[in-house]
Each structure stands twice: as structure tokens, then as C-alpha cells.
Amino acid sequence: xxxxxxxxxxxxxxxxxxxxxxxxxxxxxxxxxxxxxxxxxxxxxxxxxxxxxxxxxxxxxxxxxxxxxxxxxxxxxxxxxxxxxxxxxxxxxxxxxxxxxxxxxxxxxxxxxxxxxxxxxxxxxxxxxxxxxxxxxxxxxxxxxxxxxxxxxxxxxxxxxxxxxxxxxxxxxxxxxxxxxxxxxxxxxxxxxxxxxxxxxxxxxxxxxxxxxxxxxxxxxxxxxxxxxxxxxxxxxxxxxxxxxxxxxxxxxxxxxxxxxxxxxxxxxxxxxxxxxxxxxxxxxxxxxxxxxxxxxxxxxxxxxxxxxxxxxxxxxxxxxxxxxxxxxxxxxxxxxxxxxxxxxxxxxxxxxxxxxxxxx
Amino acid sequence: xxxxxxxxxxxxxxxxxxxxxxxxxxxxxxxxxxxxxxxxxxxxxxxxxxxxxxxxxxxxxxxxxxxxxxxxxxxxxxxxxxxxxxxxxxxxxxxxxxxxxxxxxxxxxxxxxxxxxxxxxxxxxxxxxxxxxxxxxxxxxxxxxxxxxxxxxxxxxxxxxxxxxxxxxxxxxxxxxxxxxxxxxxxxxxxxxxxxxxxxxxxxxxxxxxxxxxxxxxxxxxxxxxxxxxxxxxxxxxxxxxxxxxxxxxxxxxxxxxxxxxxxxxxxxxxxxxxxxxxxxxxxxxxxxxxxxxxxxxxxxxxxxxxxxxxxxxxxxxxxxxxxxxxxxxxxxxxxxxxxxxxxxxxxxxxxxxxxxxxxx
DNA sequence: CTGAAAGCGCTAACAC
DNA sequence: GTGTTAGCGCTTTCAG
Numbered sequence: 001x002x003x004x005x006x007x008x009x010x011x012x013x014x015x016x017x018x019x020x021x022x023x024x025x026x027x028x029x030x031x032x033x034x035x036x037x038x039x040x041x042x043x044x045x046x047x048x049x050x051x052x053x054x055x056x057x058x059x060x061x062x063x064x065x066x067x068x069x070x071x072x073x074x075x076x077x078x079x080x081x082x083x084x085x086x087x088x089x090x091x092x093x094x095x096x097x098x099x100x101x102x103x104x105x106x107x108x109x110x111x112x113x114x115x116x117x118x119x120x121x122x123x124x125x126x127x128x129x130x131x132x133x134x135x136x137x138x139x140x141x142x143x144x145x146x147x148x149x150x151x152x153x154x155x156x157x158x159x160x161x162x163x164x165x166x167x168x169x170x171x172x173x174x175x176x177x178x179x180x181x182x183x184x185x186x187x188x189x190x191x192x193x194x195x196x197x198x199x200x201x202x203x204x205x206x207x208x209x210x211x212x213x214x215x216x217x218x219x220x221x222x223x224x225x226x227x228x229x230x231x232x233x234x235x236x237x238x239x240x241x242x243x244x245x246x247x248x249x250x251x252x253x254x255x256x257x258x259x260x261x262x263x264x265x266x267x268x269x270x271x272x273x274x275x276x277x278x279x280x281x282x283x284x285x286x287x288x289x290x291x292x293x294x295x296x297x298x299x300x301x302x303x304x305x306x307x308x309x310x311x312x313x314x315x316x317x318x319x320x321x322x323x324x325x326x327x328x329x330x331x332x333x334x335x336x337x338x339x340x341x342x343x344x345x346x347x348x349x350x351x352x353x354x355x356x357x358x359x360x361x
Numbered sequence: 362x363x364x365x366x367x368x369x370x371x372x373x374x375x376x377x378x379x380x381x382x383x384x385x386x387x388x389x390x391x392x393x394x395x396x397x398x399x400x401x402x403x404x405x406x407x408x409x410x411x412x413x414x415x416x417x418x419x420x421x422x423x424x425x426x427x428x429x430x431x432x433x434x435x436x437x438x439x440x441x442x443x444x445x446x447x448x449x450x451x452x453x454x455x456x457x458x459x460x461x462x463x464x465x466x467x468x469x470x471x472x473x474x475x476x477x478x479x480x481x482x483x484x485x486x487x488x489x490x491x492x493x494x495x496x497x498x499x500x501x502x503x504x505x506x507x508x509x510x511x512x513x514x515x516x517x518x519x520x521x522x523x524x525x526x527x528x529x530x531x532x533x534x535x536x537x538x539x540x541x542x543x544x545x546x547x548x549x550x551x552x553x554x555x556x557x558x559x560x561x562x563x564x565x566x567x568x569x570x571x572x573x574x575x576x577x578x579x580x581x582x583x584x585x586x587x588x589x590x591x592x593x594x595x596x597x598x599x600x601x602x603x604x605x606x607x608x609x610x611x612x613x614x615x616x617x618x619x620x621x622x623x624x625x626x627x628x629x630x631x632x633x634x635x636x637x638x639x640x641x642x643x644x645x646x647x648x649x650x651x652x653x654x655x656x657x658x659x660x661x662x663x664x665x666x667x668x669x670x671x672x673x674x675x676x677x678x679x680x681x682x683x684x685x686x687x688x689x690x691x692x693x694x695x696x697x698x699x700x701x702x703x704x705x706x707x708x709x710x711x712x713x714x715x716x717x718x719x720x721x722x
Numbered sequence: 723c724t725g726a727a728a729g730c731g732c733t734a735a736c737a738c
Numbered sequence: 739g740t741g742t743t744a745g746c747g748c749t750t751t752c753a754g
Contacts, residue, residue, distance in 0.1 A: 012512055014731060025741050030733055040739070056509060061486045062432065063731035066423045066746045073466075081455070082448035090442050094469050098476075103483060105434070106467040108455050115459075122464060125422040148417060151373055232652065261652055268654075291593065291622055293629075293654055375747060386725045391749055400723065424747035427730050726753085737742075 013055040022051035033059065065127065073103045074314055075123040075131040079111045083230075084286035085256065085303065089134050089157060092307025100315060102129070111135070111199075113143035120147050129153060130314040134306075136201035137161050153317050155310045159200040165323040167309045171204035172211060174299045174331045178253060178281045179212020181297070181333055185279050185341045187251035188218075192225045193238045193259045205255045205283065212253075224249060228259045235262025243270055250278055251339075257282040257289050260296055264338065279339040295336030302329050374416040383412035394420065426488065434464045435675055436484040436492040440472045444591075445647035446617065446664065450495050450518060453668025461676060463490070472496070472560075474504035481508050490514060491675040495667075497562035498522050514678050516671045520561040526684040528670045532565035533572060535660045535692045539614060539642045540573020542658070542694055546640050546702045548612035549579075553586045554599045554620045566616045566644065573614075585610060589620045596623025604631055611639055612700075618643040618650050621657055625699065640700040656697030663690050 015033075019026045024044060032040055032048040051057075065071040076093055078086040094104045105128065107119040123131045124147070136158030144162060154164040159171065182190055192209050195202040206225075213220055226242060228234035235254055242249065243266070252267075254260035260282030264274055272278050274294055282289060285300035309327055316323045376394075380387045385405060393401055393409040412418075426432040437454055439447040455465045466489065468480040484492045485508070497519030505523060515525040520532065543551055553570045556563040567586075574581050587603060589595035596615055603610065604627070613628075615621035621643030625635055633639050635655055643650060646661035670688055677684045 010511055012509075012731095015733095016731080026732075027734085027742080028740060031740085034733080036734090038739070044739080058482065058486050060427075060488060060731055061483075062423060062427045062488050063746090064733080066421075066427055066730090066748090067732050067734085069746075071423065076467075081442065081451050082445075084443075084445075087443035090467070091469060094442070094467060098468070103466050103487065104468075105464050106437075106451070106455060107459070107465075108452060121419065122422075125419050126464065127421060127423050148373075150371055265652075288649065288652065291626075291649065292652060373747095376749095377747080387748075388725055388750080389723090392724085395749080397750095402723075405723085421747055424730090425749080427732095427747080428749050430730075724754085728749105728751085730748090732746090733744105735742105735744085738740090 012060070013057045015057070015059065017055055018048065018051045018057045021055060022047040024048060070129050070318070071127045072101055073105055073126065073128050074311070075105045075107060075119065075126075075128045076134065077107045077109050077116065077119050077131065078134045080108050081106060083258075084288060085284050086134055087286075088303035089307040089310075092304035092309075093132060093311050094307070096308045096311035100311065102311070102314075111138070113138075117143045117147065120144070120152075124148055124152060129318060130155060132157065132310045132314070133160060133162070134158065134310075136199055138198045139200060139203070140198060153314060155313045155323075157306045157310055159204055161200070165313050165317075165325055165327070167306050167313065167327050167329070169301050169329050169331045171201060172208040174301070175205045175208025175253070175255070175283065176212045176215070177331070177333050178283070178297075178299050179209060180215070181335065181339060182251045182253065182279060182281060183212070183216045183218075185251070185275070185339055187279055189221075189249040190218075190224065190251040190253050191239070191242055191247065191249040193228045193235055193252060193254045193263060194225060195228060195230045195255050195259075197227060202255065209253060223247060228255070230256045230258055232258045232262035232265070235259035235264075236266045237262070239263045239266035239270075252278060252280045254280065254282045257284050257286045257296060257298055260298070260338075261288060261292055264292065264294075264296070275337065275339050275341050279341060281339050285334050289334070290336065294338045297336045297339035298334050299331055300334045301331050305329055373421070374418045376418070376420065378416055379409065379412045379418045382416060383408040385409060431490050431679070432488045433462055434466055434487065434489050435672070436466045436468060436480065436487075436489045437495060438468050438470050438477060438480050438492065439495045441469050442467060444619075445649060446645050447495055448647075449664035450668040450671075453665035453670075454493060454672050455668070457669045457672035461672065463672070463675075472499070474499075478504045478508065481505070481513075485509055485513060490679060491516060493518065493671045493675070494521060494523070495519065495671075497560055499559045500561060500564070501559065514675060516674045516684075518667045518671055520565055522561070526674050526678075526686055526688070528667050528674065528688050528690070530662050530690050530692045532562060533569040535662070536566045536569025536614070536616070536644065537573045537576070538692070538694050539644070539658075539660050540570060541576070542696065542700060543612045543614065543640060543642060544573070544577045544579075546612070546636070546700055548640055550582075550610040551579075551585065551612040551614050552600070552603055552608065552610040554589045554596055554613060554615045554624060555586060556589060556591045556616050556620075558588060563616065570614060584608060589616070591617045591619055593619045593623035593626070596620035596625075597627045598623070600624045600627035600631075613639060613641045615641065615643045618645050618647045618657060618659055621659070621699075622649060622653055625653065625655075625657070636698065636700050636702045640702060642694075642700050646695050650695070651697065655699045658697045658700035659695050660692055661695045662692050666690055 015026045015029045019029045109116045130153035134157040137160035141161040156166045226238040252263045282298040285298040289296040289298045313323045376387045376390045380390045470477045491514035493516050495518040498521035502522040517527045587599040613624045643659040646659040650657040650659045674684045
């Protein structure tokens with residue numbers, strides 16, 4: 001179909017073209033199209049509008065942005081868009097962005113420091129109106145130092161070291177709530193499968209684990225804590241290793257649902273029954289939790305709202321309104337079969353425990 | 362921290378600033394930074410570089426794009442980023458894009474005609490270098506008419522009516538392969554749960570279903586075909602309805618994995634055993650397929666490669682190279698427990714059937 | 723070797 | 739009411 005270098009077979013119509021066609025200046029075109037209602041006579045207005053329509057003219061965002069100083073784009077940094085935890089965050093953000101005429105640029109960082117940094121630089125170059133960090137930060141934020149933060153708007157979702165508005169939940173309380181539930185189910189020895197030590201979210205959830213133990217006067221046993229990486233594989237291996245080393249436990253507290261599902265697989269393969277031999281609880285309540293069998297009990301967070309709230313925070317900032325340094329959302333425990341022991345006392349099937357704290361927005 | 366309208370507390374350093382600081386013109390700054398090695402004396406070069414570093418100068422992509430005529434951005438349109446089918450496509454695309462210095466703008470269309478159209482318009486406005494349609498089109502593409510296609514680069518992933526390079530697999534053959542497998546497992550009555558009738562991918566897969574029947578000389582029975590919507594819910598309801606209406610079937614061919622999982626839930630609840638009473642096969646082989654129990658047999662597609670290939674096609678086009686109108690990728694059947702009947706003949710557990718066609722790229 | 727000037731497409735003072 | 743002018747920040751002829 002094309003022979004030439006295939007670049008621009010044709011030119012995009014410009015305001016100038018519209019101006020020529022309607023016999024006015026580009027200024028007038030701009031004014032008409034932007035509704036700068038400086039009492040432009042209906043006749044002129046109409047002429048311009050017609051010309052624009054005939055030419056299928058659409059203003060170049062590039063030029064507008066350069067001129068006006070904002071781009072109506074925001075960057076979203078996620079470790080991996082394939083991780084279900086980020087789906088509703090991304091949807092919530094994109095939906096809200098779309099509603100406000102903003103465009104979302106997506107970046108997968110794999111939590112690699114260098115890539116994270118490079119993404120921020122790209123967004124700076126692109127003049128993105130804001131960057132949203134999803135997924136929680138790491139304890140060492142050296143890679144994020146010396147970036148032109150004073151020239152950018154940032155919002156974080158989850159715990160982060162960067163001093164910017166943060167959308168999150170009380171992760172400590174969330175895990176503590178799950179622990180309460182396990183104790184209610186008469187569990188005694190709770191194996192904890194964490195994420196990577198350097199992740200801030202991991203520290204938070206670990207605090208929740210310990211707090212849960214404390215409030216039930218159960219001593220902390222380091223042997224019961226195994227590091228994972230928020231993957232199915234890691235959960236599987238953690239349980240495998242725990243069983244191999246002869247550990248005794250009657251519950252698993254996993255810091256995310258993939259880990260929990262991996263744990264369930266390993267338990268099942270080893271002939272242990274869930275929940276009667278071992279109860280399992282995860283975090284995040286991704287859709288997967290309701291699709292495995294037995295259904296996985298999990299602490300549920302309003303991820304969609306996180307995304308939405310992040311966008312709203314960006315808008316507030318852009319409008320010069322003040323943004324709360326921390327917006328904490330409620331969470332609740334979604335109880336399913338993986339933790340509902342017949343032996344235990346309060347065992348209403350389908351029962352759902354909900355507890356909220358610091359509701360906002 | 363800020364009192365003023367909070368807009369730009371500070372200015373981004375510009376090439377002009379660098380020029381002033383190093384006592385040269387912006388032209389020279391541009392030349393040095395872009396390596397236009399017009400034998401610029403090392404001394405000058407160094408001065409500019411130092412000034413740029415000190416000012417933390419980074420060229421504005423906006424201005425560069427306006428000037429050069431390309432933006433190094435591409436738009437990705439997916440029905441819903443929460444659908445696992447799109448994750449690896451998105452990752453593959455973003456990974457390849459990142460490697461080439463491109464940025465991906467993400468849009469969720471929910472397959473809503475108006476939104477799809479609006480996304481394209483936004484991308485046109487933004488001067489995106491290309492737009493990638495993922496997920497297959499619909500039979501009525503009226504909403505996509507009269508868009509300035511001659512000024513855009515487009516790549517589709519999956520069957521599409523738009524006359525642009527397409528990355529895909531032979532969906533007919535893929536489903537036919539799954540059907541062969543079911544017949545091998547000695548299934549006789551195969552319930553088919555489809556997607557929406559208007560989706561092109563649905564027509565393709567339906568052809569595969571019929572082709573599968575034909576090659577085994579089994580008459581087509583419309584009663585065995587139930588429309589779904591590629592959701593768990595739809596799969597569940599389809600089986601529910603089928604059983605309620607007294608249909609007899611010993612296998613389910615679902616056109617995607619969510620549907621298949623929903624079907625499995627309904628079957629299990631009704632006391633039917635999988636695969637011995639009813640074998641189940643899905644399409645897409647999303648991670649979920651391996652996490653449910655029994656494991657779901659599914660036709661596997663290289664989604665990551667789709668995304669990657671889409672990006673490569675964009676690059677080829679941008680470089681003036683020719684792009685194949687259709688790039689077909691291979692597929693294979695990932696056999697798991699949901700379809701492996703003890704009763705059947707060839708029943709090696711873990712066995713994996715692979716068949717490829719039209720490998721390319 | 724380097725700078726002045728033009729211009730990408732648009733908006734916004736500032737005239738007339 | 740509407741056009742002229744001056745840029746937004748950059749690249750790129752074209753002179754010197």
C-alpha cells in the first residue's frame with residue numbers, strides 16, 4: 001500500500017489549516033474551539049466550526065501541553081501488572097483518570113531499583129502531571145534520591161519512604177485481625193510466610209503478626225517465620241521446607257494470596273487437610289482467593305478505591321487544594337473455608353467478619 | 362510546605378539555562394547532548410556537559426516530540442486489564458517498548474464501542490506513534506469508521522476487522538485441537554460455552570468447535586451451545602442452566618478459562634465429578650488454570666510474544682520496513698487433570714500435547 | 723566550529 | 739471582534 005518511507009503519508013490538519021479554510025486567523029480558531037467566548041459572532045463561530053469539522057481537525061495535545069504547561073497524563077508504576085493485586089488499583093486509577101481527561105502511562109518495575117528510577121526520569125522528561133507508586137516501597141530508597149521531586153507530583157499507594165501523600169491501609173491491624181481469627185479458630189502454632197525483608201509492606205505485616213501473637217499471649221518463635229516472595233512457588237516451598245524440618249503448626253498466615261495458595265498446594269500434597277489440620281489465611285483477597293478450593297480466607301482491601309483515591313489526590317494537588325499526607329482505607333476479613341474449622345467454636349459458614357478503621361474519602 | 366497555587370514552585374531547567382551557564386548557544390547545547398558530533402572541541406563539549414549535569418538538565422520530551430514529529434509512545438487498548446488474558450500481552454508489550462525507549466499508555470475499553478473510539482481519538486491527539494488493539498474485535502466495527510486511520514499506525518492482537526497488521530493464532534485450529542483431545546478421552550456430548558456472539562474471536566472458536574465435531578463425525582447440536590461472556594459467573598450459569606434443562610453431556614468446551622472455572626464450580630456443586638463424569642477444557646491457559654483443582658486443561662497461547670510482536674511490528678513500521686499483514690503464532694494444548702479420564706485410553710498424567718502451526722518471528 | 727533564525731502547533735497578551 | 743506578536747523548549751537548516 002505504501003512505497004515511501006511510510007512516515008507521514010499525509011499531514012495532520014492544523015489550526016492554521018482551519019484558519020485558512022475559514023478565512024480567519026489561528027487565534028480566532030483557537031478561541032472558537034476553546035470556547036473563549038469573547039463574544040465571537042455566531043457567523044464566524046459557525047464558519048470555523050464547519051471548517052474544523054470538514055478538515056477533521058483535532059488540536060495537538062503535544063502543542064497544547066507545551067504551551068499550557070501540563071500534559072494530563074500520569075504515570076503508574078507497578079512491580080508487575082500481571083500480579084492481581086495491582087489490577088483493581090490500575091483499573092480504579094485509569095477509570096478515574098479517564099473520567100477527568102487524563103491518560104495513564106504504565107510501567108512495570110519488577111521492584112528493580114534502577115528501573116524504578118529510570119521510570120521516574122522518563123515521566124519527568126514527559127512532563128507527566130504526576131507519578132503514582134503502587135505496591136509499597138523498600139527500606140532502602142537510595143535509588144530514589146537525587147531525583148527532581150520538587151518538580152513532580154507524587155502519590156504512593158502502600159507504605160513508602162518517599163515523603164508524599166500516601167493511600168493505604170493499616171497493614172499492621174489488617175494482619176493482626178487475621179491472627180485474631182486464627183486464634184478464634186483455636187489455632188496454636190501459626191506459621192508465617194512473609195514477603196521479602198526489604199519491602200516496607202513486609203515490615204508492617206510482620207508487625208501485625210507479632211501483635212497478633214502478643215494479644216493472645218503467644219510467644220514469638222522465629223522458626224515459624226519463613227521468608228517468601230509473594231509468589232505461589234514461594235508459598236509452596238515455604239511449607240515444604242517447614243514440614244521437612246519437622247516444624248509443627250496448625251495454621252498458615254501468608255502475607256499475600258499467591259503465597260497462601262502455594263502453601264495450600266503443598267499442604268494438600270503432603271496429605272494435610274485444610275482447614276482441619278492446618279488453617280490458611282492470606283492477604284489482599286484477590287479474585288483467585290475465591291476460586292481455589294477450599295476457598296481462601298483473606299484480608300480484603302479496597303484496591304479499586306486506592307487507585308481512584310490516588311487519581312483524586314493528583315487532581316487535588318493540581319487544583320492547588322491540600323492533600324492529606326495519609327489516606328487510610330478500611331479493610332475486612334473475608335472468611336472462607338480455608339480457615340473455618342469444624343472443631344472450632346464460632347463456625348458459621350459464609351460468615352464474614354468486617355472491621356473498619358480510619359475510613360476516609 | 363507550599364502556599365502559592367502549588368503549580369510550579371520551581372522551573373525545570375531548559376537548554377537555554379544550560380547554554381547560558383556554559384556560555385554557548387542553545388544550538389551547541391543541543392548538538393553536544395545529541396551527539397551531533399560535528400567535531401565540537403572537547404573543551405566546549407565538556408563545559409556543556411558539566412553545566413547540564415549541574416543543572417540536572419533533561420530535555421523535555423514534549424518539545425522534542427513537537428519538533429521531531431514522533432512521541433515514542435504507543436497506546437494499548439484492552440477490554441479490561443484485570444482480565445488475566447491481557448497480562449502477558451501487556452507485559453510483553455511494555456517490556457519491548459521499554460527496551461526501545463517507548464512508553465505505553467493503557468486504556469480499558471470494556472469493549473464499549475464509544476470508549477474504544479474515544480481512546481483512539483485521544484491517542485491521535487497525543488500523537489501516539491501507534492495503537493495496539495488487544496482482545497479481538499467485534500463484527501460490527503461501525504464505531505471505528507471515520508477515524509483518521511491514514512494518519513496512525515495500528516496493530517491488532519487477535520482477529521479484527523480493521524485492515525491492519527494482526528498478531529494472532531489460528532483460533533479455529535486451537536479449539537479443534539482441544540476437541541480432538543476430548544474425543545480421544547472418549548467424550549461424546551460436548552457442551553460448548555462460548556463468548557458473546559458479536560466477538561470475532563467467538564466466531565473463530567465456534568468454527569473450531571464445529572470443525573472438531575465434524576472431523577469426528579458428530580452431528581452439531583445447537584442445544585449444546587450456550588452463550589457466555591468470558592466470566593466465571595457466565596460459565597457457572599451456563600452449566601447450571603444446561604443441567605436444569607436436562608441436557609446430557611460428558612464434556613465442556615469453554616472458550617476461555619474463566620468460563621471453564623465457573624463451569625467446574627457448577628459441576629462440582631451438582632455432584633458431578635471432573636473429569637470422569639464431565640471433562641472440562643478451557644482456552645488461553647491463564648495462570649489460574651494451573652491453580653484450580655483439578656487442574657484445568659487449556660489451549661495455551663504465547664500471550665507474552667503477542668505483546669512483544671506487536672511492539673516489534675510498530676518498530677518495523679516506524680522504520681519503514683514492511684510488516685506482515687498477519688503474524689500467526691503457534692499454540693498447544695496444556696493437558697491437566699480436568700480432562701484426563703481414567704477410563705480413557707491414552708492417559709498419561711502430566712502428558713502434554715503440543716502442536717504448532719505457522720510459527721513466525 | 724558555532725550562532726542566529728525559523729518553526730513544530732498552539733495559546734495568550736496586547737493591540738487595533 | 740479579531741489579528742499580530744511572542745513565546746512554550748527544542749532541533750535544524752543556513753550562514754559565517
